[in-house]
Amino acid sequence: MAQSDTVTRILDTAEVLFAERGFAETSLRNITSKARVNLAAVNYHFGSKKALIQAVFARYLDPFSERFHSALDALEARYEGRDIPLEVLLETMATTVLEVPAERNSLKVFMRLLGLAYSQAQGHLRRYIQHEYGDVFSRFTELVRRATPDLPDAERFWRLHFMLGTVIFTLSGLDALRDIAEKDYHQQVSVRDLVRRLRPVVVAAMNAPLPDEKDMEPHADTVAH
Amino acid sequence: MAQSDTVTRILDTAEVLFAERGFAETSLRNITSKARVNLAAVNYHFGSKKALIQAVFARYLDPFSERFHSALDALEARYEGRDIPLEVLLETMATTVLEVPAERNSLKVFMRLLGLAYSQAQGHLRRYIQHEYGDVFSRFTELVRRATPDLPDAERFWRLHFMLGTVIFTLSGLDALRDIAEKDYHQQVSVRDLVRRLRPVVVAAMNAPLPDEKDMEPHADTVAH
DNA sequence: GATTGTTTAAAACATCCGTTTTCATGGAGA
DNA sequence: TCTCCATGAAAACGGATGTTTTAAACAATC
Numbered sequence: 001m002a003q004s005d006t007v008t009r010i011l012d013t014a015e016v017l018f019a020e021r022g023f024a025e026t027s028l029r030n031i032t033s034k035a036r037v038n039l040a041a042v043n044y045h046f047g048s049k050k051a052l053i054q055a056v057f058a059r060y061l062d063p064f065s066e067r068f069h070s071a072l073d074a075l076e077a078r079y080e081g082r083d084i085p086l087e088v089l090l091e092t093m094a095t096t097v098l099e100v101p102a103e104r105n106s107l108k109v110f111m112r113l114l115g116l117a118y119s120q121a122q123g124h125l126r127r128y129i130q131h132e133y134g135d136v137f138s139r140f141t142e143l144v145r146r147a148t149p150d151l152p153d154a155e156r157f158w159r160l161h162f163m164l165g166t167v168i169f170t171l172s173g174l175d176a177l178r179d180i181a182e183k184d185y186h187q188q189v190s191v192r193d194l195v196r197r198l199r200p201v202v203v204a205a206m207n208a209p210l211p212d213e214k215d216m217e218p219h220a221d222t223v224a225h
Numbered sequence: 226m227a228q229s230d231t232v233t234r235i236l237d238t239a240e241v242l243f244a245e246r247g248f249a250e251t252s253l254r255n256i257t258s259k260a261r262v263n264l265a266a267v268n269y270h271f272g273s274k275k276a277l278i279q280a281v282f283a284r285y286l287d288p289f290s291e292r293f294h295s296a297l298d299a300l301e302a303r304y305e306g307r308d309i310p311l312e313v314l315l316e317t318m319a320t321t322v323l324e325v326p327a328e329r330n331s332l333k334v335f336m337r338l339l340g341l342a343y344s345q346a347q348g349h350l351r352r353y354i355q356h357e358y359g360d361v362f363s364r365f366t367e368l369v370r371r372a373t374p375d376l377p378d379a380e381r382f383w384r385l386h387f388m389l390g391t392v393i394f395t396l397s398g399l400d401a402l403r404d405i406a407e408k409d410y411h412q413q414v415s416v417r418d419l420v421r422r423l424r425p426v427v428v429a430a431m432n433a434p435l436p437d438e439k440d441m442e443p444h445a446d447t448v449a450h
Numbered sequence: 451g452a453t454t455g456t457t458t459a460a461a462a463c464a465t466c467c468g469t470t471t472t473c474a475t476g477g478a479g480a
Numbered sequence: 481t482c483t484c485c486a487t488g489a490a491a492a493c494g495g496a497t498g499t500t501t502t503a504a505a506c507a508a509t510c
Contacts, residue, residue: 006487024249027467038488043469045486112344118398119340126401154410158395158422161402165394166387173343176351177386185379197383200433208429211421231457252497263458268499270456457506467496475488480481 007045009035015056019112023053023120054128057117060110061129064100065136071096072139086147087203093140094195107191111171118168148206155210163202170194232270234260240281244337248278248345279353282342285335286354289325290361296321297364311372312428318365319420332416336396343393373431380435388427395419 013035017026028049032039046052071092075084101110117125141160148156170177171194178189238260242251253274257264271277296317300309326335342350366385373381395402396419403414 022247022249024247028469029467039468040470040489041487049468115344115394118394118401119337119344123401154406154412155422157406157409158419159426162391162395162423162426165391165398167390169343169390169394170383170387173390176343176348181379181382184382187379194383196436197380198387200436201384201387201430204433205426205430208425211425253499254497263460264498265459265500266457274498452510454509455507457504459502459504461501461503463498463500465497465499468494470493471491473489473491475486477486478484480483 006035006037006041009037010042010045010052011056011059014052015059015106015109015113018053018056018116019106019109022116023049028052050124053125057113057125057129058132060100060113061133064096065133067099068093068096068136068140072143075143083146083149084143086144086206089140089143089147090199090202094199098191098195108171108174111168111174115168115172151206152210156206159206159208163205166202166205167198170198231260231262231266234262235267235270235277236281236284239277240284240331240334240338243278243281243341244331244334247341248274275349278350282338282350282354283357285325285338286358289321290358292324293318293321293361293365297368300368308371308374309368311369311431314365314368314372315424315427319424323416323420333396333399336393336399340393340397376431377435381431384431384433388430391427391430392423395423 010031014026014031017030017034020026028042029039031052032042042049042052046055075088075092097110098107101107117129120126144160145153145156151159171191174191174194181187181189235256239251239256242255242259245251253267254264256262256277257267267274267277271280300313300317322335323332326332342354345351366381369385370378370381376384396416399416399419406412406414
């Protein structure tokens with residue numbers, strides 16, 4: 001067998017099974033038998049199951065991080081210090097996200113993995129991702145901050161995560177939603193179609209009026225310093 | 226020990242552990258030892274682990290379904306056949322959702338369980354919920370349909386699920402987001418505060434302009450020049 | 451007061467798990 | 481050629497899991 005073909009086969013199989021059933025529900029025997037490699041190969045090449053999981057993420061996030069940095073470089077160069085409009089930033093991120101897994105035609109897998117990482121138990125994966133790729137996201141959120149100067153920092157933080165939830169939930173649960181949608185409306189749903197529907201919703205959500213102050217909670221206000 | 230106190234203790238412990246670590250990662254020995262109950266008690270009272278999981282859901286969804294039906298009854302009576310405004314419908318659902326787990330102070334647990342059910346592997350839980358509580362949701366979506374007559378059916382379907390994703394993702398990942406938010410902004414975040422922030426975002430998202438028809442085609446050029 | 455349903459304790463069952471080990475084969479580079 | 485490394489097959493390790501069983505207590509009801 002060719003050099004390290006085994007590594008690729010393990011990763012290809014593992015990411016699909018992880019996305020389908022989660023990490024704990026996927027055994028190394030599941031992976032190695034479906035990938036037709038030796039059981040010991042995982043521990044030989046990756047060291048442990050946990051390291052395998054991180055390698056699966058790295059294979060998506062490394063190229064994403066690199067491309068997104070480049071895309072932001074290009075944007076900043078084009079706008080020459082002027083603020084980049086929110087729509088352009090969101091569009092750029094969407095494009096990059098769609099580009100990366102396109103080669104393996106597995107955006108759904110990518111999104112399910114992200115959702116799993118977020119909802120993971122002790123969050124050791126979230127910490128790994130934050131530590132490894134935090135700078136790209138910081139750079140992005142800083143640009144979003146300049147694009148929405150009227151939005152209080154806390155409000156922007158929450159709305160970005162609201163929209164992150166929308167995207168991850170929708171694209172990671174794509175199969176389930178597709179089932180329901182096609183049963184109810186007899187229509188095909190493509191990822192591009194979904195992204196098209198998402199765009200105005202996300203923009204409108206980010207630009208929504210600020211919440212009413214009057215039903216603010218009466219607890220001791222924490223003064224920022 | 227009092228009659229069936231064991232059942233309650235099992236359910237109380239199981240829902241917390243399930244929400245924290247997922248179903249597969251929570252063993253019956255975890256549950257029974259933390260609940261200070263005999264290991265065999267789960268199989269004695271519920272029959273199997275799968276039945277336990279469904280019982281955990283039923284304890285939330287039974288009262289929710291009943292209260293939500295009542296709330297919708299009251300709304301329909303008050304509006305006497307006139308369409309109920311979207312804001313009122315959303316507010317009613319939010320109120321009911323907040324009411325149910327309030328007694329146990331565990332909205333987060335409720336939301337995490339819902340999120341787990343959605344993202345579950347083979348979706349046997351989703352099917353169980355759909356089969357058991359589908360009528361309430363159908364009733365709600367029908368009222369939403371009348372409240373948004375200008376929205377195409379497919380568009381409304383997707384936007385409702387977009388917002389479902391927002392709410393489930395936010396409230397189920399509350400601890401993680403709270404960590405980040407408090408580290409970045411040194412502010413306390415309560416559930417009521419989050420719901421207050423969610424309201425205008427959800428309304429704006431539902432009322433967003435329809436997606437552009439022009440980038441419906443094979444592939445639109447994405448990034449602005 | 452006997453019966454019935456709960457609860458506990460303890461042990462065992464058969465599986466499955468992640469990981470390690472041993473032995474053998476073959477290819478690649480020094 | 482010899483050495484290193486990847487791969488394979490097979491087995492075993494220790495441990496955890498869901499489930500079942502047996503035994504003995506306890507409480508409530510008829």
